[in-house]
Amino acid sequence: MKSILLGTAALAITASVAFAGSHSVVRMGTEGAYPPYNFINDSGEVDGFERELGDELCARAELTCEWVTNEWDSIIPNLVSGNYDVIIAGMSITAERDEVIDFTQNYTQPDPSSYLALEGADVDFEGGVIAAQANTIEAAFIASSGATLVEFATPDETVAAVRNGEADAVLADDAYLRPIADENADLVLLDRQELIGGGVGMGLRESDTELKDKFNAAIQSMKDDGSLNALLAKWEIGPGF
Amino acid sequence: MSCWDTIADYGLRSIGIGERLLPREGYTLCQQFTLIGSGMIWNIYFGVLALCSGFFLATAVALGKASKKPVLQKASAWFIFLFRGSPLFIQFFFAYFLFLSLKPISPIFDPFTSAWLGALIVLFLNTAAYSGEIFYGALQSVPRGDIEAADAYGMSGWSRFKRVTWPTMLRLAWPAYTNEAIFLFHATTLVYFSGFPAWQQRGDALYYASFFADKTFNPFIPYPILAFYFILLTLCIISLFGLINRRLNRHLPQDARAKMKLKLNVIR
Amino acid sequence: MFSFCADPASLGDLAWMACYLTTGKHMAIYTSVFTVLLLLAITAPTALAFGFIGASSARSHFPPLSWIGKAYIAVVRGVPDIAFFLFFVIALDQLFEWIRHEIKCPDWTDSIWQGNDFVVCDIAKLPLGNAPQWVHETYGFMLAVLTFAIVFGAFAANVLYGAMRAVPHNQLETAEAYGMSRRQVYWRILVPQMWVFALPGLSNLWMVLIKATPLLFLLGVEDIVYWARELGGAKTARFTDYPHGDWRMWYFLALLVFYLLFTRVSEIVLDKVMRKLTHGQATLAGEAQRKAA
Numbered sequence: 001m002k003s004i005l006l007g008t009a010a011l012a013i014t015a016s017v018a019f020a021g022s023h024s025v026v027r028m029g030t031e032g033a034y035p036p037y038n039f040i041n042d043s044g045e046v047d048g049f050e051r052e053l054g055d056e057l058c059a060r061a062e063l064t065c066e067w068v069t070n071e072w073d074s075i076i077p078n079l080v081s082g083n084y085d086v087i088i089a090g091m092s093i094t095a096e097r098d099e100v101i102d103f104t105q106n107y108t109q110p111d112p113s114s115y116l117a118l119e120g121a122d123v124d125f126e127g128g129v130i131a132a133q134a135n136t137i138e139a140a141f142i143a144s145s146g147a148t149l150v151e152f153a154t155p156d157e158t159v160a161a162v163r164n165g166e167a168d169a170v171l172a173d174d175a176y177l178r179p180i181a182d183e184n185a186d187l188v189l190l191d192r193q194e195l196i197g198g199g200v201g202m203g204l205r206e207s208d209t210e211l212k213d214k215f216n217a218a219i220q221s222m223k224d225d226g227s228l229n230a231l232l233a234k235w236e237i238g239p240g241f
Numbered sequence: 242m243s244c245w246d247t248i249a250d251y252g253l254r255s256i257g258i259g260e261r262l263l264p265r266e267g268y269t270l271c272q273q274f275t276l277i278g279s280g281m282i283w284n285i286y287f288g289v290l291a292l293c294s295g296f297f298l299a300t301a302v303a304l305g306k307a308s309k310k311p312v313l314q315k316a317s318a319w320f321i322f323l324f325r326g327s328p329l330f331i332q333f334f335f336a337y338f339l340f341l342s343l344k345p346i347s348p349i350f351d352p353f354t355s356a357w358l359g360a361l362i363v364l365f366l367n368t369a370a371y372s373g374e375i376f377y378g379a380l381q382s383v384p385r386g387d388i389e390a391a392d393a394y395g396m397s398g399w400s401r402f403k404r405v406t407w408p409t410m411l412r413l414a415w416p417a418y419t420n421e422a423i424f425l426f427h428a429t430t431l432v433y434f435s436g437f438p439a440w441q442q443r444g445d446a447l448y449y450a451s452f453f454a455d456k457t458f459n460p461f462i463p464y465p466i467l468a469f470y471f472i473l474l475t476l477c478i479i480s481l482f483g484l485i486n487r488r489l490n491r492h493l494p495q496d497a498r499a500k501m502k503l504k505l506n507v508i509r
Numbered sequence: 510m511f512s513f514c515a516d517p518a519s520l521g522d523l524a525w526m527a528c529y530l531t532t533g534k535h536m537a538i539y540t541s542v543f544t545v546l547l548l549l550a551i552t553a554p555t556a557l558a559f560g561f562i563g564a565s566s567a568r569s570h571f572p573p574l575s576w577i578g579k580a581y582i583a584v585v586r587g588v589p590d591i592a593f594f595l596f597f598v599i600a601l602d603q604l605f606e607w608i609r610h611e612i613k614c615p616d617w618t619d620s621i622w623q624g625n626d627f628v629v630c631d632i633a634k635l636p637l638g639n640a641p642q643w644v645h646e647t648y649g650f651m652l653a654v655l656t657f658a659i660v661f662g663a664f665a666a667n668v669l670y671g672a673m674r675a676v677p678h679n680q681l682e683t684a685e686a687y688g689m690s691r692r693q694v695y696w697r698i699l700v701p702q703m704w705v706f707a708l709p710g711l712s713n714l715w716m717v718l719i720k721a722t723p724l725l726f727l728l729g730v731e732d733i734v735y736w737a738r739e740l741g742g743a744k745t746a747r748f749t750d751y752p753h754g755d756w757r758m759w760y761f762l763a764l765l766v767f768y769l770l771f772t773r774v775s776e777i778v779l780d781k782v783m784r785k786l787t788h789g790q791a792t793l794a795g796e797a798q799r800k801a802a
Contacts, residue, residue, distance in 0.1 A: 024639040033739065035748045040739060042749055043533030066642060071726065073451060074599075076458045081599050081627045082606070082634065100458045100625045134439070135455040143442055144262055151439045156742035160755055161438065164341050166354065183745045183752070207626045326772035327765050328720040330734075334761050378709075424717070427589035434591065447592065458625070460596035472587035 025064050026211065027084035028054050032069040034155065036175055036235040037090035037200070040069075049235035050088045053107060056227070060218040073135060076101060079203060085211060086204055090173070092137060092197030102206045104215045106199025107228060109238045113138050113197070115190040116162060116177045117169040123190060124168065131158040131167035137196050138171040162187070175237045244271040255279040255443050263442055268457050276453070277466050280446035281474070286357075287364055287445075288426040295368035295425075300407070302373030307380050317373070324370030329363075329428055333436030336363045356437035363436070368425045372418060379414035380406070412489045419482040423475055446470060517750045529751045538736035542767070545722050545732050548650070552657045553715065559662025564669035582670070585663035593660055594727040598652050602635065609633040653728035661718055668710035673699060675706040705786045712779040719771055737764055 030038045032046055041047035046067045058065035068084050079087050079101060092111075093103045115130070117123050123130075126146040132139040134151040142149040150167050152158045159180060161167040169190065170177070181189045202219075204212045222228040229240030250260040252275055264272045305317030324332065340353035352358045383406055391405040411418075430447040433439050439448055446467050453463040513520070514528035529535070567578030585593070606629045607621060614630035621629055631637070636644040676699055684698045725732040741757030788798060 027638075027645075033742075035745075039748055040534060042751065044537045045533070047748070068642075068645070069731070070729070073455060074460070074595075077454075077460050077599055080458070080625050081603055082629070083602070085638075096456065097458075131438075135451070140265075148441055151442070153435060154738065154742070156738075156755070156757075157438075159743065163755075165344070166341070166438070179745045179747050180743075183747075205626045205628075207623045207628055322772070323769070325716065326769040328723045328768060330723055331761055331765050331768070334757070335765075338758060423586070427591075430589045430591050447589075450592070451595070454595070460599065464592050464596040467592045468588040471589055471592065472584060475587035 025066055026058065026086060028058075028065050028067050028086045028088050029070045029075060029079060029084035030067065030087070030089045031072045031075065033072075034090050034176060036179070036237060038088075049231060049237055050090065052235075053222075053228070053231055054086075054088050056222065056231075057215055057218040060221055061214040063214065076203070080205055082205070085208065086202050086215070088202050090200055091203055093199060093201045094137065094197065097203070100206075101203045102208070102212055103201035103203055104212055105219055106201045107219050107222075108200045108232065109241065110195060110197060110199050111238045112174050112193040112195050113141070113171050114174040114177050114193050115169040115171055116159065116181055116187055117190055118162060119186050119188050121168060125192065128168040129166070131161045131170040132172065133158055136172075138173075138194075141194060141196050142171060159187075175235075178236065244269075244275075247271050248275050251275045252279055253282075255282050255445070255449070257441065257443055263452065268453060270462070273449075273453050273463055273466055276449040277446050277463060278470060280444055280449040281470050283356075283432070283445040284426060284429040285474070287361060287429040287432060288422075290361055291364035291368050291429075292422055292425055295365050295372060298365070298369035299372035299376055302369060303376035303380055303410075306373065306377045321370045321374050321377075324367050325374060329367060329431055330435045332363050332367060333360065333431065336360075337437060354437075355440065356432050360432040360437050364425065364428065364432075367428070368421065371421050371424070372414075375414050375417045375421060376410060378417075379410045382413055383409045408489070415482070415486050415489060419479065419486075422478050422482060426474060426478065427471070525751070532751065534736070534740060537731070538733060538740060541731060541733045541736055544650070544730060545725065548654060548657070548725065548730070549719065549722065551654050552661065552718065555654060555658035556661040556665050556718070557711075559658050560665025560667075560669050563662060563666030564673060567666065567670050568673060578666070582663050582666045585660055586667060590660050590721055591724055591727070594656060594724055597656050597659075598728050601652055601655065603627055606633055606635050609635060649729045653725060653730045656728060657718070657721070661714060661721075664714050664717070665711065668707050668714060669703065671710065672703040672707035676702045708779070708783050708786055712775075712783070715775060715779070716772060719768065719775065733764060733767070737761060 030046055030050060032038055032040045034048075036049050038046060038048040038050045046069065051067070054065060054067070070078055070084070072089070075087055075089060075091075076097070078084065087101070091097070093106055097103070115123065115125075124147075128147050129150055130142045130145075130147045131150050131152060132142050133155050134153055139149060139151055150161065152161060155172060155176060158167070158170040158172065159177075162170050163186075171194065174189075174193065177189060181187050202215055204215070219228070222231075223241050232238065232240050247269075248271075251264075251272065253259050254263070254276060256279075263276070302317045302320060305313045306321065308314050308317075336359060337354065340350060340359050343350040344354060353362070387405055387409055388401070391401045396404060430445060433444040433448045434451075442448075442452075444452075450463040450467040454460045457463075511528060511531065513524060514531075517525055517528050520528065563578050563581050565578070566574045567582060569575045569578065606627075610617065610621060610629035610633035613633045617630050619628070621627060636648050680698055680702065681694055684694045689697065722732060723734040726735040737760035738757065741755070741760035743755045744752050746752040784798075
C-alpha cells in the first residue's frame with residue numbers, strides 16, 4: 001500500500017458519485033518526481049502537466065479523482081493489486097507493459113530521448129559512459145548499444161553524475177532534460193536524439209474496461225477541441241496533435 | 242535454450258563474463274535463478290572481505306575503547322557511535338560524495354567511486370564499529386581470575402593479550418559476532434540499491450531481482466528467489482561460525498560448553 | 510507561511526531561507542519525523558509481542574508448535590529485511606482482501622485472478638474504494654507496522670528464546686518443588702526473570718530497528734528519507750519558487766544528526782532501564798549494585 005494523499009481533486013460534479021458505481025472515487029497513482037510531467041510543488045501537492053490533464057479528464061468523464069504517489073519501481077504491481085485505479089506518471093506505452101496492464105490512447109506524441117552533457121564535451125555514443133535511471137526504457141536502450149551503461153536510482157543522480165564526471169552524458173526524456181539544460185550554462189543538450197518510446201498513456205487494469213473507455217473518450221474530446229494541445233504547449237512537452 | 246545454456250551464459254554475468262545483454266524475453270525461472278545467483282557473488286565478496294578485514298579493526302577499536310588513554314578512548318568511542326548511530330545508506334551516500342570530491346585530486350582515487358572498493362570500505366568501517374562494540378562488551382566481562390592467573394604465570398603485555406585476554410574475549414563475543422555477520426551480509430544488498438551506481442548492469446543479487454521484478458511486473462517470484470539464496474547463505478554462516486565456536490571452546494568440558502552457550506546468548 | 514514570502518526571488522538570504530524552510534513541502538518532512546516516531550512507538554511493542562509468541566512456541570513441548578516457532582525465527586532472520594519489504598506488503602494486503610472476499614462475497618464465482626489483475630468484490634476491498642484518503646493512509650501505515658513487527662519479531666524471538674534458557678535452572682526447579690504447575694512456573698518465575706537477560710539483546714535490536722526506518726518508503730510510508738531526497742534534489746526555477754542546486758548533502762546531514770541524537774537518547778534511557786532491572790538480580794551486575802549500596 002504505497003499511497004499517500006497529496007491533494008484531492010474534487011472537481012467532478014457531486015451527482016456523478018451516484019452512477020459511477022464501483023468507481024465512486026478514482027484513485028490516480030503518480031510518481032511525483034518527474035517534472036514537467038508530474039512533481040511535488042512547494043506546497044507539497046502533486047503538480048505538473050499530468051495533474052492538470054488528469055483533473056480535466058476526470059471533470060470531463062464526471063469522475064471524482066484522488067491523487068496518490070507511489071515509487072516508480074512498484075507502480076505497476078500496486079495497480080494490478082488494486083491499490084489505485086489509474087497510473088498517470090509519464091509512462092510510455094510499450095509492448096512489455098501492455099501485456100500486463102492496459103493503456104488508454106496516448107496523450108503525448110512520442111517524446112524523443114535526448115542526451116545531456118557538459119558544455120564542450122565530446123561524447124562517444126558507441127564506447128563512452130552514458131548514465132540513465134535504472135529500470136527505464138533509456139537504460140535498456142543504452143545497455144543494448146555499445147556504450148557503457150551506468151545506472152542510478154533517481155533522475156537527479158543521473159544529472160549529478162554528468163556534472164561530476166562519472167558519466168559522459170545522460171539519456172532521458174527530452175522534456176525532462178530541456179529545462180535543466182536551459183537553466184544551467186555548463187550543461188547542453190546534444191544534437192543526437194533517440195526515438196525509443198511510444199507516446200505516454202494512462203495505465204489501467206486489464207479488467208477495468210469501463211474506466212478505460214471513459215478516459216479514452218475524455219482524451220479524445222480534449223484532442224478534438226484543442227485543449228490538450230494547449231496543455232502540451234504550456235508545459236513544453238513535445239509537439240501537439 | 243536449455244537451462245544449462247542459460248547458466249553458461251549468465252552464471253558469471255555479474256562480474257562481466259558471459260552474455261553482454263541481459264535476457265529480454267521469457268524471463269524463465271531458470272534465468273531468474275541464474276542471474277540472481279550470479280549477483281550473489283557480489284554479496285559474498287562484500288560480506289567476506291568486509292568481515293575479515295573488519296575483524297582486525299574491530300579488535301583495535303575495542304582495545305582502544307577499553308584503553309586508559311583518553312585520546313584513544315574518545316576516538317574509538319566516537320568512531321563506534323558514529324557508525325552504529327547512523328543508517329548505513331546515509332554512510333554510503335556521504336562516502337560516495339567524499340570519494341567523488343577526492344577524485345579530481347589524484348587518479349589514485351578513481352577506483353574508490355566504484356562499488357567494489359568504495360562500498361567495501363564503508364562496509365568494512367561499519368562492521369568494524371558494530372563488532373568493536375561487541376568485542377568491547379566481551380572484553381569488559383573477561384573474568385578477573387583469568388588475568389590474575391596469567392599474571393601469576395609471569396605473562397604480561399603482548400603474550401598475556403595473545404594467549405589469555407584475546408581468546409577469552411572472542412569466546413565471549415562469538416554468538417553476538419555471529420549475528421553481526423548475518424546482519425552484515427544482509428546489509429550488502431544496500432550497496433547497489435541506494436549507494437553506488439551499477440556499471441554495465443553488473444550488480445548484486447538484489448539488483449537482478451529488481452531487474453526481473455521490473456521486467457515481469459511480478460515481485461512474487463524474484464524476491465522470494467533472493468530470499469531463498471539468503472536463507473541458504475545465512476545457514477552457511479551459522480554453521481561455519483558454529484564450527485569456529487566449537488573450536489574456541491574445545492578446552493571446556495562438555496557440560497560447561499553447553500552452559501557457556503546459554504550464557505552467551507545473553508550478550509548479543 | 511510568512512506574509513513576506515509572496516515573491517521569494519526578491520528576498521535576502523535569511524528571509525529567503527525562512528520562507529524556504531516553511532513551504533508546504535517542508536511541513537511534510539517535519540510531519541514525517543513524527544510519522545517515524547509513531548511507527549517506532551507502535552512497532553516496538555508489537556514486535557516484542559510477536560517475539561514473545563515466537564519464542565514461547567519455539568520452546569513449546571508440542572512438536573508442531575515448536576517447529577513453527579523455530580521455522581519463523583530461522584526463515585525471517587535469514588532474509589534481508591529489504592528483500593522482505595519489497596514484496597511482502599503487497600502480499601499481506603492481498604491476503605487480507607482475499608480473506609474478506611471469502612467471507613463477504615461467498616457467491617462470487619469469478620476467479621480473483623483475472624489475468625494479471627487481483628480482483629476482489631467491492632465490499633471486500635481494504636480500505637473500501639471510496640474511503641477517504643486518511644483511511645487509506647492509516648491502513649498503509651498499519652501494514653507497514655505489521656511488516657516491521659513480523660521481521661523484527663523474529664529477531665526478538667531469537668533474543669527472548671536465549672533469555673528464557675538463560676534463567677538459572679535451579680530457580681525453576683525450586684518453583685516446581687514448591688508445587689507450582691508448569692504454567693505457573695512459566696508465568697511467575699521464568700517470564701519475570703528473563704527480561705534482565707533479554708535486555709542487552711533487545712536494546713541492540715531497538716538500535717537496529719531505528720536504523721531500518723529509512724526503508725519505510727519501500728512500504729509506501731513517505732518518511733524523512735523520502736522527503737530529504739525529494740527536497741534535496743536540484744530544482745529548476747520553472748517548477749518551484751525556490752530554485753537551488755543539489756542540496757541533498759545538507760538534508761542528509763540533518764538526517765545524520767537526527768539519527769545520532771535519537772541513538773544517544775535511546776542509549777541513555779536503555780541504560781537506566783538496565784540499571785533498574787538488574788537491581789536485586791543474581792547476576793554480576795546485580796551483585797555489584799548490591800555491594801555498592
